[in-house]
Amino acid sequence: VQLQASGGGLVQTRGSLRLSCAASGQTISAYNMAWFRQAPGKEREFVAAISWGGAYKYYADSVKGRFSISRDNAKNTVSLEMNSLKPEDTAVYYCAGSTSRYSNYVGRRIGDFGSWGQGTLVTVSS
Secondary structure (H helix, E strand, O other): OEEEEEOOEEEEOOOOEEEEEEEEOOOOOOEEEEEEEEOOOOOOEEEEEEOOOOOOEEEOOOOOOOEEEEEEOOOOEEEEEEOOOOHHHOEEEEEEEEEEEOOOOOOOOHHHEEEEOOOEEEEEEO
16 A cells, blocks of 8 residues: 655744655555654654544554644545644655454554554754
8 A cells, every 4th residue: 555645834833733644556445554653863763553443543652632633534634734844854654454353452562563654854943
C-alpha cells in the first residue's frame, strides 16, 4: 500500500493543524495505522495509532489530550488532528501501516509498521 501524507505547514504556538494520510494500491481497512514524527537531529518517535476497525486508539504521553487520530476506511484515509501545538511538536510527520492484517496487537514501534508515507513537515513557531 502506498501512503501519502499531507496537511503540514507553519503554525503558531497553540494553533491547530489537521494531517491526512491517503492510501492507494489497496485498502487500509485491514491494517492498524499510526503516525510517527521525526524532529531534526532526533530519532523517529511514535505519536498515535489506531486499530484496523477504529475502536482502539493510542497516544504518546507527549501528545495525549491534544492530538486525535481517526480513520475513514471507506475513503481509505487516516487523519491526525493536532491542537494546542507547541514548538516541540515541530517535526516531519509520517503515517504508517502495520505489517500484519487484522491484528489485535496495535504496535507502537517502528518495526511494527511496514508501509510508510513520505512525511509532511509541521513547524510550530514560538
